[in-house]
Amino acid sequence: MQWLIDSDVDGLLDVEEKPKKITPNDRLEKAFLEIIEFRRTHDRVPRSTTREIAERKLGARLDGILADEAKSTALKRLDEFGLLEVAETPASIDDLLNSDDFDLLGDDGSGLLDTSGLPARARRVAPDDVATRVKSEDFKQYEHLFVQKHAELRDGGSRLVRFAVAGGQQAIQQGKFFVLSGIMLFVAEITDPEAAPGVRTRYKPRTKTIFENGTESRLFRRSLAGQLLEQDGYAVVSAGPVEIFPDDEATGYIYVLKSMSTDPQISHRENLYKIGFTRGSVTKRIANAEKEPTYLMAPVEVVSTYQTYNLKVSALEDLLHRVFAKVRLDIKQIDGGGRRIDPSEWFVAPVNVIDQAINLIMSGDIIDYVYDAETQRLLERD
Structure with missing residues (x-):
């Protein structure tokens, strides 16, 4: 056997080294290095309120890191621009005066700022x-x-x-x-x-x-x-903020509904929700829910709605359905005309996870996550 190994000049018997598994800490560092690269390229920190999607994504990510002390500590060694340094708030007025490096609060030789001769003004507290x-x-x-x-x-x-x-x-x-x-x-x-008729009042x-x-x-x-x-x-x-501007176009609503059905095969299911889309009023869309198979022939309760801007909402809805495809409800309904209908927009997943997925889609981060039906959580991809 040894002679066979020794004669393997082409490395045919070499065992390929398994790629190192990427840890959550590795992903965190990679995400922060993208923020560092933005700072190096543009000479400023990314803003989470800008209309530019790529920068907004980095800005929101930086806000999240700054709000998490554990993440900030873990990334300290990579922070070459001091992005994670938080200015210490003065504990008292004495600390503030002592830290006045530019003498903005120094002696007022002219006496213009001396208010000792003026009566003290008490704040008026409205009832x-x-x-x-x-x-x-x-x-x-x-x-x-x-x-x-x-x-x-x-x-x-x-x-x-x-x-x-x-x-x-x-x-x-x-x-x-x-x-x-x-x-x-x-x-x-x-x-x-409401004001009395003929009486002008302030709003x-x-x-x-x-x-x-x-x-x-x-x-x-x-x-x-x-x-x-x-x-x-x-x-x-x-977590994925979008600033609304006057020229932004409202394109519709994504809504999450809960069934009020008394049918045992529906009512016994926990975390059963419909994810739908409408360009108009959600209230009008569900007005005849008890007569429509898509709503399981029963009244529904609106759990949450999201108004979207500048988006092809039907595509967003389709992406949501793909994220939760493994937990789609498999059920048949009969409509008023006796036809068998397959309602395809009902999913078994916690509503907070559905809301999280919608936010991740809007921020563009959903590509880094996958839904795990066993733990009922969105997990970062390996």
Whole structure:
């Protein structure tokens, strides 16, 4: 046998070395090096708010790294431009004065900034600013939304952005989540109290704000915005943010539905959802759900909707169906005319994972993930 090995001058008997398995840490480093290369090429950090998709993807990735201390620590040795360095916030006013390297807060020889002779101005607190939170009688109807949103934050489908840079008062819209003093809140409603006939009043929309501790408040939107600003609150936003501009074209809606069917072969299934698309109103689209096989001949509940811009939404919908193809519901339905119909848009997967997939598709990162039916999670590809 040895003579055969010795005579193998062409290396026919050589055993090929197995490629080294790529670890999650390897992928993290590769992702960060792409950000470094952008900084080297463009002499600036990538922005997550730009309209340029490639840069926005890198900017969102950098935001995610900065928000994760473990990732920042692991990548420190590769950070040649100091992208991961966070300026230390002064602990007190004395620290701020002592760190005034440019003497912007130095002595005012002219006395122009001396206000000691002026009466102290107390901040006027509007009664609505201290509106009492009361027990939410219908909290059960919102509780699952908080569970879902926390899951999205854990899994990376959503992230926190300081309210001060999230759009201010205009960012407070019905259906949005925020974090105030460490407590997540949900804006369930925004209404404008009707004025008496013939009386001109200023537009002052009021919110129905639900807090995750089971309380609610009826703050004016302006007052809620003020509290979020003053207390350094956060907005909960998609991990793949898309800034909407006046010339952007709304192309439709992706919607996620839950069946209210009493049919045992449907009602006993956990995490059964329909992923659909419409160019018009979702409410109108599902108005006759109990008569349509595509909706399993039963009423449905809208779980979540996504309005899309500048996208061929039918292609996005098709991609979603391919991601969850292995868990598509295999069922036949009979329509009103006696025909057998195969509803092809129902899938067995947790709704937070479906929402995560939609966000990953919009950010362009879905190509790095695959759905694992056993663990019911989106996993990074090896």
